[in-house]
Amino acid sequence: MRLGPILRSFPHIRPRSYPLVHRRHSSDMASVVNKTAHPFDKARFDATLNRRFFYAPAFEIYGGVAGLYDYGPPGSALQANIIDQWRKHFIIEEGMLELDTTIMTPSAVFETSGHVARFADWMVKDTKTGDVLRADHLVKNVLENRLAGDREARGLAAAPPVEDKKRKKKAGKATTLKLDDEVVKEYETILAQLDNYTGPELGELCRKHKLTNPDTDNEVGEPQQFNLMFQSSIGPTGQHKGYLRPETAQGHFLNFNRLLDYNNGRVPFASAQIGRSFRNEISPRAGLLRVREFTMAEIEHYVDPDDKSHPRFKEVRDIAIVLLDRDVQEAGSSETRVMSVGEAVDKGIIANETLGYFIVRIYLFLVNIGINPKRLRFRQHMANEMAHYATDCWDAEIHNATGWTECVGCADRAAYDLSVHSAKTGQPLVVRQALKEPIVTEKETPEWNKKNLGKLFKKDAAVITQLVEALDEPSLLKLKGELAQGSTVVKSEDGKEFALTPEVVTIERKVFKQSIREFTPNVIEPSFGLGRILYTLLEHSFWSRESDVERGVLSLPPVVAPTKVLIVPLSAREEFNPLVQEISAKLRKAGVFSRVDDSNTSIGKRYARNDELGTPFGLTIDFASIPNRTVTLRERDTTDQRIGSIDEVIATVTELVDGTIDWEEACQRLPAYDGVQAVAE
C-alpha cells in the first residue's frame, strides 16, 4: 500500500510517528520486536482489560444490565485520545463545522425520518422459554458452528472460534458432524449474503435448515420486527412522545439552514458531531461490540448532487484498500480484492469521488490510531441491505475474535433526509446558488384573463388553472393550436370537462432568465462507533511475551496510549522525591501525560503492570540519577533501555510521544543502558 504521498498531504499524520508500516500489532508482533510472541488468547485478554479496569459491566453490584458498560480510567483516557485524534483528523484537517445537538428528540422528527416505522431488527422467540434472539445472528451463529464442526470432522485446521465454548457445546450435536459438500456451499452462500435477507426469508431459513435456539435446542417462532429506539415522554403531561436518538445524524439535518448560513451559503461543507446514541439491542452478548448506549462520531458532508467530485481526491487516489464489493457477495463469495481508490471510482465500483475520498480518510484514521491494516476491509452493502434512499454504502469492517465487525459506515444518503424534513415542516432546506451565466430558456406559457376565468368558472377556476399549468410543452402546443381554432376542452381527474376559449386563456411563447439555481444537496455520511473501534484496537494491540505468558502487553501507539510515560523511582527513599517532582513538572510543561509508580514492588512488576496498561515509555530514576542527573528510558515493546541526562531524555521522550521521531532515532541519540549505573548504590 502506498502511504507516503497521503501522509505528506495530511501533516498531522506524521510519517515518522511510529511509521504506519512499522505499526505494532499482536498478530505480527514477533517479527516487529524481534522476540517471540505468544498467540492471542481471548480469555487472558478479557481478564487483563477487566483487571486493569479499561471497562466493566455497568451497575455490576446490582447484577449488571446486558449491553451497558462503564469505562474506567485507562478506557476513558483511551477513548478521549481516540476522540482527540478524530477531531484532528476530520474536523480540523477538513475544516468541518462541529455540532453538539440534543439526545432527547421529539417523536415527529423520527416519524419523518422513517425511524419510527423502520429502525427495527428481526427477532425470533424460543417457542418454549420465550427467550428472544436476533434472527440474523441466530442464522449466523448456528451455520458458522456447523461449518466449524464440519471442518473439525474433516480434520482440517479448526476455524477461529465463533462463540465461547459453552455456547458452542450447547449449539448442538451438529457441531462435530461432517456435512455434504453441497450443504457446505449452501451455508457459505447464506453467510455471504446474510445482510441481504428480509424477515420472512430469515424465518424460511430457520425452518429449512432446522435452526434452533443454541442455548436450549428449542425451535424458534416466525421473525417479528422490533423497533430499537428507546421511547420516552417529554414534560409532565405524558402527551409529548420523545425518543433517545439512535444516531446523531438528525441533529445535523435539522440545523442545515443555520450551518449553510454559517458557511456563507456555499456547498460542499461538512458538519461533525461526537455524542451518545442509544439502541435497545435485542440480545447484546458481544461486550463492547454490541451495546445499548454508545458514543458515535458522525459526519454529514453536503454536496451538489450534480457534482460529487472532491477537490482533494487526487491526494488519495493512489491509496490501495481492501474491498469486498456487492457483486462478489451476491454471488455467494466473500473474496476481497486490493485496489486503489482511484481505480475503484473510475470503474464505478465506488459510486463517486466524495465517497471514495472519505473511505480512504476513514482507512487512514483507523490505521493511524493503531488498527492493523491487514485486518481491515471495506464491504459494500448489497441491494436489499441498503436503506431505500441510499445510492451506495460501504462499511469499514475490522476483524477480531468474533469475526468481521462493522465499525464505521460510509453511505451516500442522497437528498433523502433534507427532502423529507423540508416536506414535513414546509421549511426549504436547499442551497441557492447564483449562476455565473444566467440560463435563458423559452417556453409555452398560459396567460390567464383572471376576470373572465372567475366569472365563467367560479369555484372551478383553481382546478382549471392547475390542470393547464401542469401540462408539458407538447400538450401546451396542442392546446395553443386548438385555441387558435376557437376553443379547447380540458378534463379533470374526476372526468369533469371544461371548455376554454381565448377570452379565458391564451398560450404564448415567453423567454425566461434564471440567475439562481436552487437544489437540495446530497449527503455523504461517515458514521463511527467509537466503542467498537476502541475494542478492536485493544485486541489488535494485545500480545504476551513468550517469557511471561501470564502478563499481557498492549502495544498502543503513543498517540492514543492512556498514559504516555511512567516515572519509576527505583526506591521509595525520600532522596528520590526532588528528582521525581522535577521530572514530573518538566513532562507536564512539555504536555506529556505521565504517572509516577512508586509502589513497594519490584521494578519488573511495575513495568509489567504498565505494559498491560499500554504505557509506551518508562523513565527510571536510580541511585546514580541523583549525583549524575541521568535517567534511563525504557521502550515498552522491545524493553530496550537507553540512558541520558534528564533534559536530554525528556526532550527525546517528548518527541517520541509527539511522533516526530521513532524509537530507532531515539536510539541514535541516547546510548544503550548497560545496567552499571543502577548498581552504583
Ligand SMILES: Nc1ncnc2c1ncn2[C@@H]1O[C@H](COP(=O)(O)OP(=O)(O)OP(=O)(O)O)[C@@H](O)[C@H]1O
Ligand atoms: N449496538 C451497537 N453497539 C456498539 N456500536 C454500534 C451499535 N450499533 C451501531 N454501532 C456503531 O455505529 C456505527 C454506525 O451505525 P449503523 O447504524 O451504520 O450500524 P448498524 O448497521 O445498525 O450496525 P449493526 O448492523 O452491527 O447492528 C456502526 O458502524 C457501529 O460502529
